[in-house]
Amino acid sequence: MTRWLDDDEQRAWRAFAVATRLLNDRLERDLLAAADMPPTYYELLVLLSEAPQRTLRMSELAHWTNSKPSRISHAVGKLEQKGWVRREHFAGDRRGWLAFLTDEGLAALQAAAPRHVASVREHLIDLLTREQLRQLEDISHAILDHLGASVPSSQPPTAPVDPAG
Amino acid sequence: MTRWLDDDEQRAWRAFAVATRLLNDRLERDLLAAADMPPTYYELLVLLSEAPQRTLRMSELAHWTNSKPSRISHAVGKLEQKGWVRREHFAGDRRGWLAFLTDEGLAALQAAAPRHVASVREHLIDLLTREQLRQLEDISHAILDHLGASVPSSQPPTAPVDPAG
DNA sequence: ACTGGATGGTTGCGCGCTGAAATACATGCA
DNA sequence: TGCATGTATTTCAGCGCGCAACCATCCAGT
Numbered sequence: 067m068t069r070w071l072d073d074d075e076q077r078a079w080r081a082f083a084v085a086t087r088l089l090n091d092r093l094e095r096d097l098l099a100a101a102d103m104p105p106t107y108y109e110l111l112v113l114l115s116e117a118p119q120r121t122l123r124m125s126e127l128a129h130w131t132n133s134k135p136s137r138i139s140h141a142v143g144k145l146e147q148k149g150w151v152r153r154e155h156f157a158g159d160r161r162g163w164l165a166f167l168t169d170e171g172l173a174a175l176q177a178a179a180p181r182h183v184a185s186v187r188e189h190l191i192d193l194l195t196r197e198q199l200r201q202l203e204d205i206s207h208a209i210l211d212h213l214g215a216s217v218p219s220s221q222p223p224t225a226p227v228d229p230a231g
Numbered sequence: 232m233t234r235w236l237d238d239d240e241q242r243a244w245r246a247f248a249v250a251t252r253l254l255n256d257r258l259e260r261d262l263l264a265a266a267d268m269p270p271t272y273y274e275l276l277v278l279l280s281e282a283p284q285r286t287l288r289m290s291e292l293a294h295w296t297n298s299k300p301s302r303i304s305h306a307v308g309k310l311e312q313k314g315w316v317r318r319e320h321f322a323g324d325r326r327g328w329l330a331f332l333t334d335e336g337l338a339a340l341q342a343a344a345p346r347h348v349a350s351v352r353e354h355l356i357d358l359l360t361r362e363q364l365r366q367l368e369d370i371s372h373a374i375l376d377h378l379g380a381s382v383p384s385s386q387p388p389t390a391p392v393d394p395a396g
Numbered sequence: 397a398c399t400g401g402a403t404g405g406t407t408g409c410g411c412g413c414t415g416a417a418a419t420a421c422a423t424g425c426a
Numbered sequence: 427t428g429c430a431t432g433t434a435t436t437t438c439a440g441c442g443c444g445c446a447a448c449c450a451t452c453c454a455g456t
Contacts, residue, residue, distance in 0.1 A: 069348070075356050077363045086251045124434060128434095133414090134415065140436095161422045162434080184233065187234065189377060193373045201370070202366075212358050301443080325451060328406070349410095
């Protein structure tokens with residue numbers, strides 16, 4: 067007994083689906099041009115930049131990005147190659163690893179941030195009224211609550227940069 | 232001279248970014264379970280199912296999905312392997328090709344649709360008030376207008392099924 | 397008719413991200 | 427000491443995608 071979508075729901079869903087996909091594609095392309103990395107990797111740098119000591123455990127990175135450990139390993143490996151992240155043993159439990167954001171990594175982030183923020187503004191934020199912005203946040207939180215997710219803004223915001231992660 | 236995001240903007244943007252990514256992941260997993268194909272391929276079936284004669288030209292598929300020709304070729308190739316789509320020459324201009332949705336393809340779509348609609352309902356539609364639904368549509372259209380995109384709801388809606396594409 | 401340039405699609409190839417599974421090693425507990 | 431658990435890495439394979447090269451067809455100009 068399927069409850070199909072009525073006209074209103076259908077229109078809203080389709081518009082939303084297409085819009086978010088297109089927006090995502092666009093932001094991804096822009097970010098690639100600005101930072102030469104996929105959004106998911108950029109996200110890791112943002113998380114690190116806002117963490118105390120610019121440091122997080124691998125498992126924490128996995129947690130905040132809702133991803134499997136292997137993905138984090140791969141990603142941090144790439145970032146390490148670029149010299150943007152360094153890995154060190156976690157003193158106290160040598161199974162664990164800490165990922166440090168290096169000065170170079172922070173610099174790269176700071177270099178990319180303006181273009182990324184501009185992109186987010188141009189293709190999303192500046193298109194909306196203040197009212198719509200609030201609505202969008204409410205809607206987003208409804209989704210997040212339902213999916214049982216947590217937004218990493220609960221991270222200690224010691225950000226030396228505003229990367230609009 | 233970067234205009235950083237203020238607190239309201241930052242919160243909204245982050246919530247939106249995380250919510251849409253998570254939602255997307257979830258819907259993708261569900262769809263994969265229901266239809267054994269990526270959302271982008273499913274989208275093609277939906278387009279075809281709603282087109283007159285369940286038929287579209289390759290270039291039209293490319294247009295409505297904002298994708299390069301090669302992607303469509305690859306995708307339709309896969310769908311053809313499954314017996315869900317058939318390709319025929321376009322009479323009148325033999326350079327062109329028509330993609331037909333087969334009976335099997337339609338059946339597969341109809342089989343997958345209920346679970347997909349349920350998923351969309353569960354993780355998005357049913358979470359929102361009627362008011363929020365309208366807000367979301369407006370916001371989406373703002374994005375679409377700016378990106379110069381078109382939503383395929385301008386397709387002739389002769390749908391024998393409501394797949395919530 | 398012939399030819400050169402568009403046009404519509406395909407094919408081959410490789411890139412880059414991802415996850416599953418196997419592995420390695422540390423830890424804590426019986 | 428043993429063994430399960432926890433943390434992270436590594437290997438491997440798969441996939442979707444785009445680029446570039448290619449092929450077939452159409453069409454305009456001569």
